[in-house]
Amino acid sequence: MATNSYDAIIIGGGHNGLVTAAYLARAGKKTLVLERRHLLGGAAVSEEVFPGFTFSVFSYVVSLLRPEIVRDLELPRHGLQILPLESTVTPLPNGDYLAGWGDADLTRREVSRHSLRDADAMVEFGRLMHHMAMAVKPILGMIPPDPTSLAPSDLAGMLKLGGHMRSLGPENFHALYKLMTMSSADYLDEWYEFDALKATKSASGIIGTFLSPRSPGSAYVLLHHYMGEIDGAFRAWGFAKGGTGTISNAIANAARALGATIRTEAPVAKVLTKGGRATGVVLDSGEEIMAPLVVSGLDPRRTFLELVDPGQLPDDLVTAVRRFKFRGSSGKVNLALSELPNFTCLPGIGPLHRGAVSISPSMDYLERAYDDAKYGEFSKRPYMDIVFPSMLDPDMAPPGKHVMSVFVQYAPYHLNGGWTDAKREAFGDAVVDTIAEHAPNLKSAILHRQVLTPLDIERITGLSEGNIFAGELALQQLFFLRPAAAWAKYRTPIHGYYQCGAGTHPGGGIMGASGRLAALKILADQ
Amino acid sequence: MLKTTPFHSRTAPLILGQAWRRWSGFSVASSYDLLPDREYTAVRNSAALFDISPLCKYRLRGRDAGRLLDRMVTRDLTKCRVGQVMYTPWCDSHGKVIDDGTVSRLSDTEYRLTAAEPSIRWLQMNGFGLEATIEDVSDTLGALAIQGPLARIILNQVAEPTVEGLKFFRVMPARIGGVAVEISRTGYTGDLGYEIWVPAAGAVKVWDALMTAGANYGILPAGIWALDIARIEAGLVMADVDYHSAHRALIADQKSTPFELSLDWTVSLDKGRYNGKQALVREHTAGPAWRFVGLEVDWESFEALYAAHHLPPSLPTVAWRTSTPIYRDGRQIGYASSGCWSPLLKKYLALAHIRAPHFAPDTRVEMEVTVEHQRRRAAATVRKLPFFDPARKKA
Ligand SMILES: Cc1cc2nc3c(=O)[nH]c(=O)nc-3n(C[C@H](O)[C@H](O)[C@H](O)COP(=O)(O)OP(=O)(O)OC[C@H]3O[C@@H](n4cnc5c(N)ncnc54)[C@H](O)[C@@H]3O)c2cc1C
Numbered sequence: 005m006a007t008n009s010y011d012a013i014i015i016g017g018g019h020n021g022l023v024t025a026a027y028l029a030r031a032g033k034k035t036l037v038l039e040r041r042h043l044l045g046g047a048a049v050s051e052e053v054f055p056g057f058t059f060s061v062f063s064y065v066v067s068l069l070r071p072e073i074v075r076d077l078e079l080p081r082h083g084l085q086i087l088p089l090e091s092t093v094t095p096l097p098n099g100d101y102l103a104g105w106g107d108a109d110l111t112r113r114e115v116s117r118h119s120l121r122d123a124d125a126m127v128e129f130g131r132l133m134h135h136m137a138m139a140v141k142p143i144l145g146m147i148p149p150d151p152t153s154l155a156p157s158d159l160a161g162m163l164k165l166g167g168h169m170r171s172l173g174p175e176n177f178h179a180l181y182k183l184m185t186m187s188s189a190d191y192l193d194e195w196y197e198f199d200a201l202k203a204t205k206s207a208s209g210i211i212g213t214f215l216s217p218r219s220p221g222s223a224y225v226l227l228h229h230y231m232g233e234i235d236g237a238f239r240a241w242g243f244a245k246g247g248t249g250t251i252s253n254a255i256a257n258a259a260r261a262l263g264a265t266i267r268t269e270a271p272v273a274k275v276l277t278k279g280g281r282a283t284g285v286v287l288d289s290g291e292e293i294m295a296p297l298v299v300s301g302l303d304p305r306r307t308f309l310e311l312v313d314p315g316q317l318p319d320d321l322v323t324a325v326r327r328f329k330f331r332g333s334s335g336k337v338n339l340a341l342s343e344l345p346n347f348t349c350l351p352g353i354g355p356l357h358r359g360a361v362s363i364s365p366s367m368d369y370l371e372r373a374y375d376d377a378k379y380g381e382f383s384k385r386p387y388m389d390i391v392f393p394s395m396l397d398p399d400m401a402p403p404g405k406h407v408m409s410v411f412v413q414y415a416p417y418h419l420n421g422g423w424t425d426a427k428r429e430a431f432g433d434a435v436v437d438t439i440a441e442h443a444p445n446l447k448s449a450i451l452h453r454q455v456l457t458p459l460d461i462e463r464i465t466g467l468s469e470g471n472i473f474a475g476e477l478a479l480q481q482l483f484f485l486r487p488a489a490a491w492a493k494y495r496t497p498i499h500g501y502y503q504c505g506a507g508t509h510p511g512g513g514i515m516g517a518s519g520r521l522a523a524l525k526i527l528a529d530q
Numbered sequence: 531m532l533k534t535t536p537f538h539s540r541t542a543p544l545i546l547g548q549a550w551r552r553w554s555g556f557s558v559a560s561s562y563d564l565l566p567d568r569e570y571t572a573v574r575n576s577a578a579l580f581d582i583s584p585l586c587k588y589r590l591r592g593r594d595a596g597r598l599l600d601r602m603v604t605r606d607l608t609k610c611r612v613g614q615v616m617y618t619p620w621c622d623s624h625g626k627v628i629d630d631g632t633v634s635r636l637s638d639t640e641y642r643l644t645a646a647e648p649s650i651r652w653l654q655m656n657g658f659g660l661e662a663t664i665e666d667v668s669d670t671l672g673a674l675a676i677q678g679p680l681a682r683i684i685l686n687q688v689a690e691p692t693v694e695g696l697k698f699f700r701v702m703p704a705r706i707g708g709v710a711v712e713i714s715r716t717g718y719t720g721d722l723g724y725e726i727w728v729p730a731a732g733a734v735k736v737w738d739a740l741m742t743a744g745a746n747y748g749i750l751p752a753g754i755w756a757l758d759i760a761r762i763e764a765g766l767v768m769a770d771v772d773y774h775s776a777h778r779a780l781i782a783d784q785k786s787t788p789f790e791l792s793l794d795w796t797v798s799l800d801k802g803r804y805n806g807k808q809a810l811v812r813e814h815t816a817g818p819a820w821r822f823v824g825l826e827v828d829w830e831s832f833e834a835l836y837a838a839h840h841l842p843p844s845l846p847t848v849a850w851r852t853s854t855p856i857y858r859d860g861r862q863i864g865y866a867s868s869g870c871w872s873p874l875l876k877k878y879l880a881l882a883h884i885r886a887p888h889f890a891p892d893t894r895v896e897m898e899v900t901v902e903h904q905r906r907r908a909a910a911t912v913r914k915l916p917f918f919d920p921a922r923k924k925a
Contacts, residue, residue: 071876075829080875087575088567107564138842245575358568395748398576398680403746 009294010036010265012526013285014301015272015311016466016505018046019252021301023519024504024526025266026077026259028297031527035264036293037256038285040271040466043249044256046301047465047472048514050249054452056402057340060247062456062465062472064336064391064409065089065360066514067241068231069251072145073516082257085245087396091359093350094204095442097366101349102200103356119198129195133230135176136183140227142168144510147521148484148492183223184479189367191223203364207387210413212472212512214333216374217367221479228513243396251514275300275311275501282500296500299522303467303474304328304487304507308496317497324488328507329478332458332470333377335415337435339408340401340452344392345443357395363388363438377414382431385438387413405451410435417458417469428455473512474505483509494522495529502526532557535583536672536733540741544751551754554646554668556584559753566759566848567873569752573719573760574874576748577678579740580757582718582725583733585631586645587667588653594660595641599633602656602805604788606798610635615699615714618796619788620652625809626776626785628652629769630793634701634714642667642712642727646769647777656805672733676740677723677760679922680747685724687743689713693724698924707732707739718757720764722922758849759870762879765824765915767791771851772822772867772881789818790883792915821889824913825856825866827878827897831909835901845871845878856882857896857907863888866897872917879917880910888912 012028014021017039029035043049047062066086074084090106102118105111116123149161169177183191188209192202206217209225216222244250256266271288275298284294300307308317308325350356364370364387373383389411394401401407412435419427432455440446458470467474475481484492486509494502504522506512533556535541541559549560558581561569572578590598600607605618612635619630631644643649653664676685686692689704693713696702701714709732717723728736741749758768767773773786787810788797797810829843836843849870856864869880880897888895891914896907 071829074876080877085574085874087571090565090567106567110564138840396575398746398748 009284010034011295012036012297012299013038013293013295014299014504015275015285016040016046016301017044017252017256017266017268018301018465018505019048019255019514019516020505020519020522021046021299022252022255022259022266023073023077023516024299024301024523025264026255026262027520027523028526029259029262029264030076031523033297035259036295037259037264037266038270038272038287038293039266039268041464042269044266044268045249045252047461047467048248048252050247053338053454054340057405057407057452058247058400059338059407059454060244060249060393060409061338061454062336062461063248063514064393064411065242066244066248066251067228068144068513068515068517070145070515070517070520073520077255077258079251079254079258082254082261083246083250084254085250086242087245089241089243089359089391089396091355092204092362093347093356093359094200094362094364095347095349096200099349101347102198102204105355106359115198115201118201119196122196122198122201125195132179133227135172136180136227137230139168139172139176139180141231143483144231144515144517145521147494147525148486148509150484150490150493152490183227185220186223187218187220188222188226189217191226199366200364203367203370204362206367207362207364207370207389210370210374210387211389211411212334213476213478214329214331214377214414214416215478217370224479225477243391243393245397246399247393248514255516272311275498277312277316277498277501280316280499282498297502297526298500299502299504299526301505301519303330303471303505304503305330305468306466307503307505307507312498312501321488321491321497328481328487329476330417330469330471331476332417332461332467332472333414334470334472335382335412335431335458336456336461337410337412337432338454338456339410339450341406341408341449342451343445343449344395344406345408345439345446345449347443349442357392359391361390363390363442373414377416380416380418380420382415382419382427382434383413384434386415386435388435388439390439410439415457417462417471423457423459428457428460431455431457474507475512477511482511486511494525533669535581536728536730537581537583537674537737540734540737541581541751549753553584553754554586558584559751561753561755562751566753566755569750569756570759570873572748572750572752573678573721573756575678576750577676577680577684577744578719578750578752578756579737579744580675580677580752582673582675583671585668585673586648587671587673587727588643588645588649589665589667590641590643590653590662591665592639592660592662594657595639595662596635598653598657598660598662599641599643600801600804602653603633604797604804604806604810606801607633608801612637613700613702615701615716617699617716619791619793621788621806621810622776623805623809624776624785625787625806625813626779627773627788627791628776630767632714632716634712636701636712647775652777670730672728672730672736674726674728674736674740675717675719675723676726676749677717677719677721679722680744680749681721681723684740684744684747684749685713688739696724707735709735711736718764718766719760720766720916720918720923721760721920722925755848758868759872762849762868762870762881763872763874763916763918765881765917767793767822767881768868786820786883787813787818789813790820790822792822817886819886820864820883821886822915823882823884823889823891824915824917825869825880825882825895825897825910826913826917827880828909828911829878832878832899835899835906835908839902841902847871854880855898856884856910857898858888858893863895875917877917881915884912
């Protein structure tokens, strides 16, 4: 049974798939998006999990949504509104706190309470990271050239890249090299002395990755925060009004306005091929839909090993994808609250609740959290990144009540003995207990609790092993190696079958960059 | 000493960075917070509370109060019913704008006029021979604007009766915190919003009632920096910034007509005699020499000017009010009088005066920008105003 045909079918209505659809539709292609779930967005969804309480169920802050996508697709017109998220507060074991505020002078004074030296270092460190972010930014917008290929486009790409690297000058180039290869702990040691400051900064380097701050390669992710800053007033970094689902819906609205068709509750079983070419898809229901272009917005494992028969693919690619590291290490706890947690380090309702609270009191704390996970347990006292979305967007909870979002690291996908309901609740308890040490009223304020383990993340979003980035953002899995050597340019060995998810360059997070670059590549190939 | 508003005892402790500014001889907040971002965000996300008491306010009473105003302003006030508010400019005899503001009809014979500039002399001159008393209530009447998507919900908690039925540009009497006030559905943000007119003695009570009721809805006191961005997005002209009062301008070129400010909709060509009518009828036939339009700065072009210096684009964090040349094909064809980065629309916007025939929407022009001390030009496109006009404003 074949239904009407399209120019292009996108499998998966995650934000990347939707971006690809919008760009293809904009280029005049008759485009269809097929999403398995009843709502769009994948890991960027907002749901009213408990009556009156809306959560960004998975991803919760906008990190690096590409400004060119915001502009090209006119996302503000389609409902995107980004609210400022200004501060980060780290409660300390001695009852004090460390804060980074929105105002630079306040932050400098605050850091100088802990270390005069670090307060000065921040300025220079910020300058260096500015240069690093400027160095990496063009790469985020570039289809990765294949360094082993002699094709003119690859050579041109390598030349452009080489030219760009040379333009950095030796000092910045070396700094970049260090950033790409060092551990965030070592990298930050070169700059800072205050332990909690280093821990809080390095925490961003472990998010979504099965690494500790002392693992080489963890420094690179530090950059992500600064990338947001060079987008400056564009404020690609912040909180989406209505939760991260609003971002997905804005992209979907743009895609529809450009002529794309979007179907939900339409899980794709297989990509149809004929003579090494994609011809369409078949849904779980048996419905067949034909199109000469099929684009997978799923992660590499599903794209290459599930949606198509791996027998059709070269062995080295299959091997590379099998080795591609997922090993999800993060969980999420969403709480509906009758009142805000009152942190003993900064009592009362205040600016702390309008920013992030980071449970990262020391480097050893993070390392111990990692040790639990290394041996197959969830962290008894995990690193957490906490925000209170209802403080920024009152529409997220009933008046006077609140929602609290807790991103938790580490919760290994491969838990000793496997995840069970009891272990999920034990994990949730560890999270709540740890936060309650800093905010004793938390437990009595909890009205509802949603605990998501990496297994839950996998089940609900389809992200393999619950890896939030559709595959770790580790150096050996980036740029022309994402997801595999020779297949980093959104193509696959099957003609007309492409990939556009976060498992391709430049990777995970709500960026949309993979989706956009895939569309540009597809259109260039036509 | 500058004057303080009736809300001063509440606003003063909130101004963290002592960022005061002058407005009509009063001191008010530029921003309460150290950064204006959250205050602006409240306008588009929850509700912002502005102290707009420094506006010049006049109460007109008497049989001819309506006639007086109708003779003075360009809009047809004979159509203004009790409970209605009309925005209007007023002109000199050459059709040049003196000021702009709102007229609220409070009863058959009573009106309130707001103005940017002191206007008692002009009102008296226009009222010559008419039966109307004019009272300057600028200092005795406090005013608050509550603006943003949650403004109505908050106001409904404290206003008796509620503002549920109050339509756009209508005014009604009510009580807030036991104080008799007037609430109009008006504002300077282009969003859902209300203005509350309260006798100075009851001002603090009204402020407290709103702040308490708004606590669960993200209400935030906001300063002029936030207001300025919102009004640019809404394409609203500002006296003394986007145009000069005909009473102050030293040379003819500094004056503007309502048509030149793109306020055509406020000019009645068929009502009876009023200041400037003849000139305006003539101009209407001939077509205006200037138009007040929106400009959207082209991002790629703007970014490239900075990229040439290996810098990311640097955007204004508050609105600017410096006259800025606009070019087309190498020739200056006008000037921008205000501009800002719109955090909501993610666009660099400006309000500009453009000479005929270059003001048609979508015309490609260039705006002067200074990058690393050098004068450059960024591409920009003429847009129809407003830039932002949400359905909730009138819904
Ligand atoms: C808990 C968590 C927290 C995170 N926090 C942040 C954060 O704060 N900031 C940030 O920037 N990033 C965050 N991320 C990462 C970010 O959300 C993801 O990297 C990004 O959303 C991935 O987008 P995508 O479109 O590539 O894939 P996905 O969002 O995974 O989309 C894939 C889509 O395909 C659908 N699908 C799967 N199988 C099929 C099928 N067979 N047929 C049809 N459809 C199918 C899925 O339902 C899904 O909608 C977080 C992720 C998680 C899980």
